[in-house]
Amino acid sequence: MRNTLLLRPDSATDSWRWLHLDNDGSPQGGIYSGSLEAAAAAANGLRAVVLVPGIECLLTTVQIPGHSRKKLLQAAPYALEEQLSDEVENLHFAVATAPEDDAWPVVVISNSYMETLQQQVAEAGLDVQQVIPDLLAIPYEDNETSVLLDNEQALVRTGRSSGYAVDADNLGLLLTTRQPEVTVKHEDEDEDEDEDEDESGGLPALNLFAAPGTLLPATIEYDGEVRLEPFAGDPLEVLVQGLDAGSINLLQGRFSRAAEWGKVLRPWRSTAALLLAG
Secondary structure, three states, X not given: OOOEEEEEEOOOOOOEEEEEEOOOOOEEEEEEEEOHHHHHHHHOOOEEEEEEOHHHOEEEEEOOOOOOHHHHHHHHHHHOHHHOOOOHHHEEEXXXXXXXXXXXXXXXXXXXXXXXXXXXXXXXXXXXXXXXXHHHHOOOOOOEEEEEEEOOEEEEEEEOOEEEEEEHHHHHHHHHHHOOOOEEOOOOOOOOOOHHHOEEOOOOEEEEEEOOOOOOOOOOOOOOOEEEEEOOOOOHHHHHHHOOOOOOOOXXXXXXXXXXXXXXXXXXXXXXXXXXXX
């Protein structure tokens, strides 16, 4: 992402943290902290990308035939209704641009969170073009699991469009219960042999991104390779590495940029109609 201001709310305070990306999409300068108004001044007209906390989001999938995004957005809430703890009317649903493994990745977040965020960035004067779950900015490779330890919370990315947030204390247990085993079958293996004889490749490699002094979760029972990836201290240093313009953008449906422009132009339409009538 070129010429972008990457922002993320500070979980410990009411302030925000931001980082400027240059023409090559590389970090330029340091990481700053302050109000959204201060971030808007720093943006100086640059496009902005907001990373929302993974704890606010549900990342899931839905199997709906067809490729019409309008129909997908209409059908997804009711296809997922049984998985949700709140009424669909209170939730916002964003769908990926393409299916993965015959299913459509979906991000679910509360309408109230999106309404508050939209109001805040509008009042600050920020030109926000993408709102992405921070889970989907954690560096990730196929057949691996990446975990960003942020204070007492663990942000876990398990796929291109999948992940979850959990208390760091519960991470070890959850990893061993949620992750499926990877089965490896050799090309020269007789297809008629009993499937029980397949060789198991174990669990995916686990990448732990942790700042110095972070209390690491218990992973002794994790039956897979565990790699520690230290970073200096601010999660944005890690998240900028996995930032992808193709990630699910929450600015869809009623929260799309087109819908926001419609709100701005609607009063002018009435004025224009009166002038024309006169």
